[in-house]
Amino acid sequence: MKTAVVLLPGLNRDRDMIAALTKISGKAPVTVWQTDTEIPDVDLIAIPGGFSFGDYLRCGAIAARSPVMRAVAEKAAKGVQVIGVCNGFQILVEAGLLPGALMRNSSLKFVCREVKLQVANANTAFTRNYAPGQIIRAPIAHHDGNYFADDETLKRIEGGGQVVFRYAEGTNPNGSINDIAGIINTNGNVLGLMPHPENLIEAAHGGTDGRGLFESALGIPSRQAA
Amino acid sequence: MIKARVTVTLKNGVLDPQGKAIEHALSGLGFGGVGSVRQGKVFDLELQETDKAKAEAELKAMCDKLLANTVIENYNVSLT
Numbered sequence: 001m002k003t004a005v006v007l008l009p010g011l012n013r014d015r016d017m018i019a020a021l022t023k024i025s026g027k028a029p030v031t032v033w034q035t036d037t038e039i040p041d042v043d044l045i046a047i048p049g050g051f052s053f054g055d056y057l058r059c060g061a062i063a064a065r066s067p068v069m070r071a072v073a074e075k076a077a078k079g080v081q082v083i084g085v086c087n088g089f090q091i092l093v094e095a096g097l098l099p100g101a102l103m104r105n106s107s108l109k110f111v112c113r114e115v116k117l118q119v120a121n122a123n124t125a126f127t128r129n130y131a132p133g134q135i136i137r138a139p140i141a142h143h144d145g146n147y148f149a150d151d152e153t154l155k156r157i158e159g160g161g162q163v164v165f166r167y168a169e170g171t172n173p174n175g176s177i178n179d180i181a182g183i184i185n186t187n188g189n190v191l192g193l194m195p196h197p198e199n200l201i202e203a204a205h206g207g208t209d210g211r212g213l214f215e216s217a218l219g220i221p222s223r224q225a226a
Numbered sequence: 227m228i229k230a231r232v233t234v235t236l237k238n239g240v241l242d243p244q245g246k247a248i249e250h251a252l253s254g255l256g257f258g259g260v261g262s263v264r265q266g267k268v269f270d271l272e273l274q275e276t277d278k279a280k281a282e283a284e285l286k287a288m289c290d291k292l293l294a295n296t297v298i299e300n301y302n303v304s305l306t
Contacts, residue, residue, distance in 0.1 A: 058295055065292060094295065101297040106243050148240060148298060175241070 011050030049086030060090030089192030106175025138195035
């Protein structure tokens with residue numbers, strides 16, 4: 001399986017994403033730079049976390065308008081799988097590839113710790129290796145993860161199974177509406193989430209709960225599959 | 227040349243934790259009676275365009291495409 005990682009100035013989780021994809025797919029991902037207008041044929045494009053363009057204007061706003069994101073949008077329209085983690089999620093909503101917006105954490109604090117996530121929809125290309133409702137561990141590290149959508153949008157994404165991950169009951173770290181931690185587009189090929197599954201994929205990380213997401217996307221059976 | 231000011235504010239109903247924090251800080255400084263604070267952004271632009279109507283249309287397009295996130299924000303354009 002071929003993968004690509006989008007590189008933008010100010011990202012800082014790109015090496016983690018490259019390491020995770022290399023270990024899980026068995027092949028190093030190709031990297032594409034912000035000014036690239038074409039992305040090679042791959043099965044999965046990942047947008048890592050960090051602070052692209054210094055979070056100027058709004059988190060992900062400048063990155064979402066960079067040339068490489070037009071190429072990502074074209075690939076997404078053709079059905080290529082796209083995953084955005086943390087800043088990558090913020091970029092996807094700013095680019096209009098996912099609905100809603102990510103705002104400053106309600107606590108106004110940067111939150112860096114581990115949370116419990118509930119797999120709210122295990123019937124997606126990114127979560128099929130998890131059991132419905134499964135609780136998994138996931139690290140988070142963000143200042144702007146407070147998901148917001150207007151009532152109409154919220155109704156639509158809740159009704160359409162587009163909420164893929166929720167913070168487990170009582171653990172919402174950022175004030176996200178309906179405890180939303182990750183959502184998918186209506187076509188089911190673009191996923192964004194605030195937590196960092198790429199940081200929990202091998203024993204040395206202290207757990208492997210994040211593997212299932214990449215293995216699902218890449219069509220690799222997971223040992224932890226229920 | 228046309229000078230313009232764009233203000234971007236949060237829509238009604240969108241929580242503004244930063245505005246809330248400012249509100250608390252103001253009351254801590256002894257400014258009583260502040261009902262609410264909403265934080266926004268101001269952009270001052272200088273345009274080559276000399277036609278006011280064209281400039282205004284251009285500024286609105288800039289707001290829709292970049293300066294504001296219309297999911298959560300409203301904008302207002304004024305030529306100075």
